[in-house]
Amino acid sequence: MNKRLESKSKHAPALRDVLGAIVAGARAARNMVYSFALAGSVGVTSWYKRRARVVNEFPALRLCSASDRLLVVVPHPDDEVLACGGAILSALEAGASVHIVFLTLGDGFWIDAALLAHHWRPSWEDNLKLGQRRLREAQNASKSLGLPKENLFFLGYPDRGLMPMIRLEGSDAVYHSIYTGVDRVPYKEALSPEAQHTLGNLLGDLETVLERVKPTVLLAPSSRDAHPDHQASAELVARTLGSRRDIRRYEWIIHGGLEWPLPKGFHPRLALVPPPRGRGLSWERLDIDHDQVRTKSQAIGAHHSQVLLMSRYLNSFARRNELFAQVAAEESDEQPTQPDSGARKV
Numbered sequence: 001m002n003k004r005l006e007s008k009s010k011h012a013p014a015l016r017d018v019l020g021a022i023v024a025g026a027r028a029a030r031n032m033v034y035s036f037a038l039a040g041s042v043g044v045t046s047w048y049k050r051r052a053r054v055v056n057e058f059p060a061l062r063l064c065s066a067s068d069r070l071l072v073v074v075p076h077p078d079d080e081v082l083a084c085g086g087a088i089l090s091a092l093e094a095g096a097s098v099h100i101v102f103l104t105l106g107d108g109f110w111i112d113a114a115l116l117a118h119h120w121r122p123s124w125e126d127n128l129k130l131g132q133r134r135l136r137e138a139q140n141a142s143k144s145l146g147l148p149k150e151n152l153f154f155l156g157y158p159d160r161g162l163m164p165m166i167r168l169e170g171s172d173a174v175y176h177s178i179y180t181g182v183d184r185v186p187y188k189e190a191l192s193p194e195a196q197h198t199l200g201n202l203l204g205d206l207e208t209v210l211e212r213v214k215p216t217v218l219l220a221p222s223s224r225d226a227h228p229d230h231q232a233s234a235e236l237v238a239r240t241l242g243s244r245r246d247i248r249r250y251e252w253i254i255h256g257g258l259e260w261p262l263p264k265g266f267h268p269r270l271a272l273v274p275p276p277r278g279r280g281l282s283w284e285r286l287d288i289d290h291d292q293v294r295t296k297s298q299a300i301g302a303h304h305s306q307v308l309l310m311s312r313y314l315n316s317f318a319r320r321n322e323l324f325a326q327v328a329a330e331e332s333d334e335q336p337t338q339p340d341s342g343a344r345k346v
């Protein structure tokens with residue numbers, strides 16, 4: 001291009017200068033972006049190091065004794081290990097009973113389904129196969145933690161559909177999953193197979209789990225978590241438990257913002273620092289010994305479909321501690337929300 005400009009126009013030198021200035025400007029802008037990125041990275045790393053020192057000052061959490069019954073509520077398979085793997089191991093070692101309830105089977109993770117199905121437009125059937133696979137992975141992960149599959153409840157409601165189901169409250173509409181094409185629980189292993197995707201059915205299943213487990217301690221996502229299914233889970237638990245004070249409740253965060261947790265990868269001796277989205281929560285530190293971190297990492301590995309995509313991210317939760325914040329029961333004399341009596345499981 002420059003040769004042609006030089007030979008054909010008397011204004012070529014001026015034009016060349018302008019183009020040169022544009023190129024130089026673009027290079028300067030690019031270098032500036034790189035500089036900001038590097039400075040930002042260094043700044044974030046230093047911020048996380050400062051926060052790591054704060055973790056040691058958090059109260060040490062003794063979650064369970066032998067008489068406790070722990071219930072872990074999770075939106076997707078893998079959340080139970082990432083957020084609570086160490087807590088589950090500690091509770092089992094203390095002699096407590098442990099149960100986990102999975103609200104969905106993560107069948108809306110289409111990138112994962114595409115990867116496993118070897119094509120870029122996974123079908124509804126591919127997403128359902130992913131859900132089945134994640135159910136088996138959850139069973140294997142729990143086995144790694146020492147938990148039999150009899151202690152797991154799979155509700156099988158739609159991935160990325162929990163918040164829409166809450167928003168449908170008051171209408172007669174049934175939520176139709178855009179990922180699986182179904183409007184009812186499609187898994188035979190679920191607590192209520194074929195139950196329609198209604199808020200009433202979901203709350204009813206949660207009530208059933210509470211009645212069977214009779215937990216004294218409950219771990220569930222925080223409403224501050226960035227993922228809408230996690231936010232919805234927090235709301236569902238709050239509605240189900242209402243003002244009950246006979247259950248100690250703690251919340252945790254996975255999607256915590258700002259690339260949390262850093263650094264990525266398996267760093268068993270590093271502290272898990274509080275997530276940016278958890279600012280202001282009264283965190284308590286549950287310490288995990290080295291063997292427990294190793295076991296937690298093995299359990300993460302059992303979620304093979306997820307590790308295929310996000311190994312370093314998932315393993316960045318295998319640290320020397322987990323973080324939980326106690327949730328106060330609602331200041332209300334009202335009874336816990338009952339499932340909509342008009343909603344039928346069919």
Ligand SMILES: [Zn+2]
Pocket residue numbers: 075076079227229230254
């Ligand atoms: Zn999740």
